[in-house]
Amino acid sequence: MVLKFLTRTRHAQRFGWTDALSYAYLVIGLFTLFAPVLWLLMSSFKTEAAIGEFPPTFLPYTQRTVHIDNYPQPLPLFNVTTEQGVVKPMAQVSRIGIMATMVDPAKPQETLQVNIQQRQPVRELSFATRNYTELFDKFAFGKYLFNSVFITVVATVLTLLFNSMAAFALSKYKFTGQKTVFLLIIATLMIPPTIVLVPIFLVINSVGLLNSLWGVILPAVATPTGVFLLRQYMLTIPDELLEAARMDHASEWRIYWRIVLPLSAPALAVLAIFSVMWRWNDFLLPLIVLSKSEFFTLQLALNSFQGELNTQWHYLLAMTVITLLPITLVFAFLQRYITTGIASAGVK
Amino acid sequence: MSTLELHAVTKSFGATHVIQHIDLNVRHGEFMVFVGPSGCGKSTLLRMIAGLEDTTSGDILIDNHVVNTVSAADRGCAMVFQSYALYPHMSVHANMAFGLENMGMRKDLIHEKVTATAKLLRLDNLLDRRPTQLSGGQRQRVAIGRAIVREPKIFLFDEPLSNLDAELRVSMRSELRELHHRLGATMIYVTHDQVEAMTLADRIVVLRQGQIEQVGSPQELYERPANTFVAGFIGSPRMNFIPISSLSGMPAHPFVPTPNTQTLGIRPEHFVLCAPHEGLTVTVTNTEYMGSQTLVQATLQDGTKIEALLQDTTPPALHQTLSLKTSATHIHSFDANGQAIGNHA
Numbered sequence: 001m002v003l004k005f006l007t008r009t010r011h012a013q014r015f016g017w018t019d020a021l022s023y024a025y026l027v028i029g030l031f032t033l034f035a036p037v038l039w040l041l042m043s044s045f046k047t048e049a050a051i052g053e054f055p056p057t058f059l060p061y062t063q064r065t066v067h068i069d070n071y072p073q074p075l076p077l078f079n080v081t082t083e084q085g086v087v088k089p090m091a092q093v094s095r096i097g098i099m100a101t102m103v104d105p106a107k108p109q110e111t112l113q114v115n116i117q118q119r120q121p122v123r124e125l126s127f128a129t130r131n132y133t134e135l136f137d138k139f140a141f142g143k144y145l146f147n148s149v150f151i152t153v154v155a156t157v158l159t160l161l162f163n164s165m166a167a168f169a170l171s172k173y174k175f176t177g178q179k180t181v182f183l184l185i186i187a188t189l190m191i192p193p194t195i196v197l198v199p200i201f202l203v204i205n206s207v208g209l210l211n212s213l214w215g216v217i218l219p220a221v222a223t224p225t226g227v228f229l230l231r232q233y234m235l236t237i238p239d240e241l242l243e244a245a246r247m248d249h250a251s252e253w254r255i256y257w258r259i260v261l262p263l264s265a266p267a268l269a270v271l272a273i274f275s276v277m278w279r280w281n282d283f284l285l286p287l288i289v290l291s292k293s294e295f296f297t298l299q300l301a302l303n304s305f306q307g308e309l310n311t312q313w314h315y316l317l318a319m320t321v322i323t324l325l326p327i328t329l330v331f332a333f334l335q336r337y338i339t340t341g342i343a344s345a346g347v348k
Numbered sequence: 349m350s351t352l353e354l355h356a357v358t359k360s361f362g363a364t365h366v367i368q369h370i371d372l373n374v375r376h377g378e379f380m381v382f383v384g385p386s387g388c389g390k391s392t393l394l395r396m397i398a399g400l401e402d403t404t405s406g407d408i409l410i411d412n413h414v415v416n417t418v419s420a421a422d423r424g425c426a427m428v429f430q431s432y433a434l435y436p437h438m439s440v441h442a443n444m445a446f447g448l449e450n451m452g453m454r455k456d457l458i459h460e461k462v463t464a465t466a467k468l469l470r471l472d473n474l475l476d477r478r479p480t481q482l483s484g485g486q487r488q489r490v491a492i493g494r495a496i497v498r499e500p501k502i503f504l505f506d507e508p509l510s511n512l513d514a515e516l517r518v519s520m521r522s523e524l525r526e527l528h529h530r531l532g533a534t535m536i537y538v539t540h541d542q543v544e545a546m547t548l549a550d551r552i553v554v555l556r557q558g559q560i561e562q563v564g565s566p567q568e569l570y571e572r573p574a575n576t577f578v579a580g581f582i583g584s585p586r587m588n589f590i591p592i593s594s595l596s597g598m599p600a601h602p603f604v605p606t607p608n609t610q611t612l613g614i615r616p617e618h619f620v621l622c623a624p625h626e627g628l629t630v631t632v633t634n635t636e637y638m639g640s641q642t643l644v645q646a647t648l649q650d651g652t653k654i655e656a657l658l659q660d661t662t663p664p665a666l667h668q669t670l671s672l673k674t675s676a677t678h679i680h681s682f683d684a685n686g687q688a689i690g691n692h693a
Contacts, residue, residue: 243400244433248447248494249421258446262437 037324044317045127051313061123066091069108078102078119080112089122090114131318141319143294144301147213148280151297152326155217156275160268162221167230167264168256172242182231189224193284201288215289216282216297223278226271233267234260269334276330280323298323350411350424350501350534351376352397357406359392359558366392368558369406374502374536379528382538383545383581384555390538391506393555397536398504399423410501421450426495427504430511432487434479440466440490441475447498465497485516492524496531505537509544521547542582546570554578576611576686585616585643587680588654595628606681606689613680616643619656619672627673630654635663646670 009019039058043051046060065074068091075091080102082088090102093111102114135141170182200219209215237260245255261268283299290296296304302323305316352374359367366389374380382390395401397408399420407414415423426447434443441462448458466472469489479487488508495503505524509517525548528535539545545552546566554561554569554577562574566582573579579587590612630646633653642663644656656672664670681689 238431238433240429240431240433241435243420244427244429244494245435245446246400246420247398247425247427248498249450250446251450254450259435 040317041321044131044314044321045129046131046314046317047128048312048314050128051317059125060127062126062128064122064124066105068103068105071103071108075103077105077122078114079122080114080119082118090119128314131314132322135315135318135322139301139315140294140296141301144296144298145322147290147295148297148299148323149326151213151216151282151286152276152279154213155221155279156272158217158221159223159226159275160272163223163226163271164230164261164264164268165256166222166227167234168260170227171231171234172237172239172260185224185227187224197284197288200285204289209289211290211292211295213290213295216286220278220282220285223275225274229271230264230267233264237263273330273334277327280327351409352502352534352536353407353409353412354397355407355409357393357396357408358404359389359396359401360404366558367396370558370560372553372560372563374534376534377532379525379535379537379548379550381545381549381552382536382555383540383542383552384561385581386540388555389558390540390555392558394427394504394506394536394538397502398425398427400427424501425504426498426500426502427506428491428495428508430507432479432491432508432511434487434490434494436479439476439478440471440482440493443479443490444494444497447494451498461497465493468496469493484512485520488512488520492527496527501534503533503535505535507539508537510539510541517544524548543584546582552582554581572688573613573680574688576613576682579613579680579682579688583615585655585657587613587615588656589613589682590628590648590652590654594648594650594652608683609681609689610684611682611686613682614654614674614678616655616657618674618678619658620674621658621661622671622673624669624671627671628654630656630670630672632664632666632668632670634666637663644670646672 009015010022042058042060047062050057050060050062064077066077067074071091071093075093077089077091078100079087080090088104090104090112093101093103095101095116098116100114100116100119102112102119104110104112166185170178170185204210204215204219209218241259241263242255245259250258281299282297283303286297286300287303290300293301293304298319302316302319305312305319352372354370354372357367357370358365370393382393384390392401396403399415399418403416408416410423410425435446438446444462444465445458448461453461462475463472466475469492471486471489471493474482474486474490479490482490488511491508508524509520512520521544524537528548537544537548546569549566551563551565552569553563556577562569562578564572569578569582573582573587576589580589592609592612595612628648630648632644632646634645636643636645640660642658642661644658644664645653646656647653654672683689
């Protein structure tokens, strides 16, 4: 099945130049889009030493170590080419300059001086899962994760709720100033978020939401994009459905909750995807609102890993991978809603 | 008891008067049909009765209570929409139960009512389906079922059959008629199709440009139209209108114009062939043979077009000259304003 799908051609049997072009385009696209992500994933499993290695490797390799009697620490293993031209594995005890003191695991009593030119490190494939597990042990990673998830979920639910209510009013009720209100909402798209950053900070500060997750959630609940998106979609829901519901004794809230909201599901899914991405990746607003580390989101924590003098890349990469996961999952499960619509079905 | 009264009901959008000063009484259990060409305001009037549009002036009374300010939900009307307006995300059962749920009825009672109504409309094995999985006729029945289940005082139908194909329309028509007998409820039905109006109605209201042209039983409208508009609208094929000036040189009998008569109206089906010089002399321009009947399109000498529906004749040849007559009782006289004169009741 998969093979058949992957080897489809434009014409039956024949492999034409358009097929070649399409496949080339797709392969290049796949490579440019996924190679960095794949590299990130692989690097996140490398040890701190392996990351700094040159030339870099794609797969996470580590040097094999051995335990030898008389030596309390595990020693790194090398393949040493002796003067006789024989290659044999030896462990390094210490190294000064270009000379290393090596020991044969079979004869732990003897040491040997070897030029570092004459040896190759013995390497093996190993996934440093410690990068991930240590995140939870060493840092308050669970706390950051919770903060991020909490902000994303709550903010998305609130965004969907409030934006859809605004969109419902703007698309299904006639009132004076309706156009003006709509235009005002759309007009806010023209204001760059950085411009209102300081005013938002002042407002959050004066209502006492500084260093509170709600201080990040509330300011961006109402989004012009969301209102616009949902309004345009709700315009396609026939008014007759609402009138039928009104004749059916439904209150306006019930019409919104039972009729309009379920029928707007495709648009809501799109907005949910957007909202999750915005909130999960949001950096600036959390940065100014949350200054205590116990309220840090993952993005802020990522930033704090990058010190001025020393960056712990292996943790940073592992954390980045974890940060990417939710977005990937959201996309995988909700993307089919982007293309499907169900609203026009019941009305001929 | 459920009666409906309209007192001087008017609806305007700015300077345009969509409904002008309409007075009407609908009796209990009556099947009333609003008919008229598109844009005559019949749907607007229905929506005003439903409470979906407000009235600019005048009063709407249901069971002798003024309901002008009563919301659509509380008027006790149920409406069947042209597009059916079924909730696409709900099953047939949920569609029918929605209104009852909103009224706060108990779950088991709702289920009982819905299943009973579904049985009545032969929907009992479709209750779990979504509207998209139904045919046009089935959707129509669900829409009607949704109205019935709430036991409204008045049923309102807004061109409910216009989305169905011709065959289904005929069968749904008789089903509706049957339903009306069974429920004995007051029904108001809007259509632009005069055949539908004639076959369904106890009484018909003919509307034009927001005004009532005539109210009466189908037979009254057919036999005694109040003016040329009603005369032309009711009946198929359309009534012929012959200006009296076109009759010069024709035998006077039976086309005797009473004073003030400007136009004579004769229905195509009332013409019969006759000997030359006993009736109107016409030249055939086209014929449509339909088996037992033949529709003849012809012109008078001055070019006035007339149609005649002749029974059991071989179709006449093109450009043939025919003589057509009719009995005096089948001739309608209209004055210069198009109003009927001496409606021979």
